[in-house]
Amino acid sequence: MAPDLRIALVGCGSHGAARLAPAIRAAPGAVLSACVDPDADAARAAAHGQADVLPDLDALTHAPRVDAAVIAVPHDLLAPTALACLRAGLHVLVEKPVGVTEAEGAAVAAAARAAGLTCMAAYCQRFLEVRTRARDLLRRGLAGDVRTAAASKGGPPLTGWLADPARGGGQLLFLGSHLVDQLLWLHRQPVTRVYAAMTHRDDTGSDESTSGVIEFADGVSAAISLSQAAGAPYDHLEIIGTGGRIRSDWLSGQIDVETAAGHAARRPRVEYVRSDPMQPMYDAEVAEFAAAVHAGRPPAVDGDDAVRVLRVLDALRASAARGAPVDIADGAARRSAAYTLDAADAHLRIQFTYPSDRIQEPFLYDLSQRFHLKFNIRRADVDAGIGWMQVLLEGERSEIDAAIAWAEAQGIRADPVEGDVISG
């Protein structure tokens, strides 16, 4: 069995101590070895007497007792701290937004790549059940072809360094980063252009409220709304497509689905996701980091994902300042590492059978655009009455399952094929 990954928590403030330290302790194959913070009381409280308490990174990097760092420091220190940890040979899980600009995020991603070390961005909401379930419904085609999306997030006025623009404070970087990441994760297309209007607080000068539009290469647009003027926290997003809509509300744990697609749900319905909306997502995030390091595979959210988010945030800020749209070259956009074929673990032979009224439709093309799988057609027979196609699907098992479910929701029958179609 591989030895436990020895993790240092760097930054033991409110998020590090309350959420990340317990998540590190709970992660399979990981152990919390050190707590680093210039505030000795904070570091001691996070360590619970079970980890070294260290004042700074120097003390950490001169003591070869750790393999990885989980970094939760103020925004202006995220990238310099991550770079120092990478230089010391540590894998890093870096709190969002990883840097305060695209250039900072790109420096972290490049340093990790050059050193051959894991760099994961802590976009924890990708592990939130109310979002993974919504994404699953989306991939099963319940909204049809996506046309537009709307996402909102915010809460009460920010305080301390979070309210200080010189320290990377403000709602755009703090919560806007999550919101943009969620949209880029749900709609895997390059961003081409953004527009934004933004207001700033008189007392702190930090950005208070932002309304923006993000345009994707396929013509889909998403509206975002962010604020630190609200009396209570809120976080919801809605995806609208030709087949219906899916709305996911984090804090109520509620998903609304209205769909006309397939047989899965003919009537509007409301689902409740009843688990704790907080700690399980942090536990899943840190467990994914440890598992990725152990397996030597890319993590579910990597440094390039953080760079894409920062690129959009930089452009939203620039658009608001200029009062004009800003074009983006997001050509490097690609599917999340968790869904690349590097992580391929399944092959499945499926016969798709479709009725005569579907024969003219580019079904396999649609499937290939929607799901990140290898498709290998082994046999096919199409005539005026009925068409069938035997296809070898290769990729992540969850992606294959989602592709089959989507096909069925379109009225295409999908049956496993016995025997070896490779010889066919």
Ligand SMILES: NC(=O)c1ccc[n+]([C@@H]2O[C@H](COP(=O)([O-])OP(=O)(O)OC[C@H]3O[C@@H](n4cnc5c(N)ncnc54)[C@H](O)[C@@H]3O)[C@@H](O)[C@H]2O)c1
């Ligand atoms: N993912 C989430 O749900 C979530 C929630 C809250 C905060 N965060 C993120 O976590 C990070 C920290 O936020 P927070 O609310 O915990 O801030 P905080 O101010 O409560 O804690 C930051 C800690 O970092 C320490 N610190 C400062 N400089 C340091 C250094 N050079 N080395 C080590 N420690 C240092 C401070 O003493 C403090 O204890 C931010 O990136 C924030 O966006 C994420």
